[in-house]
Amino acid sequence: MDKISASYDVVVCGGGPAGFIAAITAARSGASTALVERYGFLGGMATAGIVAPLSVFTYNGEKVIGGIPWEFCERLQAMGGALIEKPLGNVAFEPELYKLCCQRMVLEAGVTLHLHSWLSGVRTTPDGRIEAILVCNKSGTEAIGGKVFIDCTGDGDLAAMAGVPMQPDEGKPLQPLSTYFVLSGVDTSTPRLQTAMHHNRQGVNCQCEEIRAELLAHKEEWGIPEFGGPWFCTTLQPGVVTVNMTRTAANAADNADLTRAECELREQVFQMARVLKEHFPEFSRSYVSAVAVQAGVRETRRIKGAHTITADEYVNAFRYPDSVSRGAHPIDIHVAKGASQNVTFLKTPAYVPYRALYAPGFGNLLVAGRCISADKTAFASLRVQASCMGTGQAAGA
Structure with missing residues (x-):
């Protein structure tokens, strides 16, 4: 002992x-x-x-x-x-x-x-x-x-x-995990990103409805996995946003499941970054400047x-x-x-x-x-x- x-x-x-x-x-x-x-x-x-x-x-x-x-x-x-x-x-x-x-x-x-x-x-x-x-x-x-x-x-x-x-x-699945990432080189001056990066009602991070609609419409064509949002949060640096859009179902209290989720979400980060860069002008010069050390756990x-x-x-x-x-x-x-x-x-x-x-x-x-x-x-x-x-x-x- x-x-x-x-x-x-x-x-x-x-x-x-x-x-x-x-x-x-x-x-x-x-x-x-x-x-x-x-x-x-x-x-x-x-x-x-x-x-x-x-x-x-x-x-x-x-x-x-x-x-x-x-x-x-x-x-x-x-x-x-x-x-x-x-x-x-x-x-x-x-x-x-x-x-x-x-x-x-x-x-x-x-x-x-x-x-x-x-x-x-x-x-x-x-x-x-x-x-x-x-x-x-x-x-x-x-x-x-x-x-x-x-x-x-x-x-x-x-x-x-x-x-x-x-x-x-309660017979209901756990909320999904998401790995946040940071994009630099973003043109944050466009109206749709300005709207998405600010908050409404009680302060909920707004998702960008226009980008979301296009992602859903081209999900199979662009090879997009399951996603949330996307939610973009302003930072204190010009042209830099945090991105919340990856997601996978997992029990983060189970190590094998958490390991699988971490690997899957890391792949998703770069898939999502590529899709944003290729299909949305605000992100045409963007690049991944940081990825979270660990997946974000909701529940x-x-x-x-x-x-x-x-x-x-x-x-x-x-x-x-x-x-x-x-x-x-x-x-x-x-x-x-x-x-x-x-x-x-x-x-x-x-x-x-x-x-x-x-x-x-x-x-x-x-x-x-x-x-x-x-x-x-x-x-x-x-x-x-x-x-x-x-x-x-x-x-x-």
Whole structure:
């Protein structure tokens, strides 16, 4: 049995939007805090996945997610790494400066970072409490002890290892994976791209309807695989856009399926880039300047918590006695196979109860981000980055 190499008041697993916010929150409250991250940088889907923009922080001009998440956005903007669309609540960003801003804020708060460290196991007591996590890194396998553990892995990896029950699939397939990529050399001045790169209603990234129609009309002729959108997000650099249009059905909590999906999506990136370059004048001089380190994952595990947020509660903005965060993004369900999605806009921002962040019988484990306790419909809004930051802040407090 591995000896505990270090012990902390709070151990956060996963350094994505939920995780780095949870760690900063805990450390600022005076708790000794460790943040365990598999990559050599922080940011999760925002940086490894290039998932842009960050959304949604406001609703019709009203701030919905504030505190440390909003402080991060303002600080990133001051560094020249973000553009905050205050009326719409979206934040365009530069991934490299995002990494740096995360790192600075985490270290300034006094968090101990464990980068390049993969969660590989958990050590529990007979009463269900977690004593330590096991991580694999360049030093070998080590055990990290803690009083409280927060699962911000996105996929609920720590919760699953600890034996936490998960939500049923409700007889519906998981939402598909997408690998984002960046195109440079794009003529972003054309009306249809200007429209597509800006946001409407509550801040949803607009798909380009004209380009979509042509892609669907010539799908077989041009050799186009299944796709979504396409959605183009502006960046802070001229002639550069992030592209969200690849997709494949897969269970990202299954390693063989995830491996297949990664390979398939990487092929799709260059297929899509070629099609855009050959058939649309805006992209005639474009080239792939970056591809996400990993596929963007929309949905995997969700815990069966002390309370499960239902679609009815969410769309009707039920206010729980233990509300700790909110959500304003539309309910956004991407169809596993095909080019469509089902979107329901919220009439008012929703609420998240603290009871959705833990499961009965697991006394020192909290979750935040994509793996909180919600049904598939409510989850389809809560999965976005601003909402993940909000639940991370709640868990870290």
